[in-house]
Amino acid sequence: MAKGRIVIISGPSGSGKTTLYKMLLESPRLKGNLVKSISATTRSSREGEKHGREYLFISLKMFQHKINAGHFLESQKVFDNYYGTPKKVVKDLLAQGKHVLLCIDVKGAKVVQKIFPNAITVFIRTRSLSVLKRRLESRGQDDPDSRELRLKIARSELKEAKLYDFQIINDRLDVAYKQLEDFVANALVE
Ligand code: ADP
Ligand code: 5GP
Numbered sequence: 004m005a006k007g008r009i010v011i012i013s014g015p016s017g018s019g020k021t022t023l024y025k026m027l028l029e030s031p032r033l034k035g036n037l038v039k040s041i042s043a044t045t046r047s048s049r050e051g052e053k054h055g056r057e058y059l060f061i062s063l064k065m066f067q068h069k070i071n072a073g074h075f076l077e078s079q080k081v082f083d084n085y086y087g088t089p090k091k092v093v094k095d096l097l098a099q100g101k102h103v104l105l106c107i108d109v110k111g112a113k114v115v116q117k118i119f120p121n122a123i124t125v126f127i128r129t130r131s132l133s134v135l136k137r138r139l140e141s142r143g144q145d146d147p148d149s150r151e152l153r154l155k156i157a158r159s160e161l162k163e164a165k166l167y168d169f170q171i172i173n174d175r176l177d178v179a180y181k182q183l184e185d186f187v188a189n190a191l192v193e
Contacts, residue, residue, distance in 0.1 A: 014127035015157035046084035126167035
């Protein structure tokens with residue numbers, strides 16, 4: 004069986020990564036062969052998020068325990084919380100021939116790329132920081148301090164965009180989605 008590949012999606016908070024990856028997982032062109040790895044996080048769940056679907060929402064103590072147990076492929080502090088990619092789940096899925104989607108920050112992406120140099124990497128961004136600010140406000144899920152921090156970090160994340168295989172400006176959602184689906188589907192058949 005052909006081995007699966009890693010697909011990494013990064014981009015500033017509010018750029019539309021979650022919206023776009025949820026659409027991508029439904030793509031008939033990928034025939035159910037792309038599976039999202041569920042990260043663990045110490046952040047609280049947002050309204051509508053479900054434990055085990057968007058993330059495993061765990062305590063800081065449990066997170067530290069998992070780090071010590073070597074549970075993570077990579078883990079990072081992003082904004083004020085910790086996030087980590089589960090190692091065994093990812094390796095098992097790849098061994099089964101599934102492609103594994105990671106929606107992770109730019110620091111985590113660098114770590115994963117060293118381990119899996121053939122990972123496919125996509126960076127999602129908005130046309131401008133003011134659009135990003137509006138999207139974070141309209142999502143209505145982060146308090147003003149958290150939004151400020153997310154915008155501040157966005158500036159440094161954007162400097163890393165050029166390291167990705169492909170960049171998408173998420174302006175019109177349908178256009179951005181088509182670009183993402185085309186790029187990933189074509190890259191995975193190579
Ligand atoms: P991220 O996962 O990158 O933090 P989200 O997917 O949560 O971003 O998107 C942030 C907000 O922007 C959400 O409210 C989402 O519905 C909205 N959004 C995403 N893409 C677009 C788009 N192309 N046009 C307008 N709003 C969008
Ligand atoms: P959010 O709190 O908005 O869901 O995510 C915040 C940031 O953490 C985003 O950039 C997201 O991609 C990143 N992130 C989510 N899971 C992981 C992970 O397992 N590892 C790393 N390094 N970053 C993650």
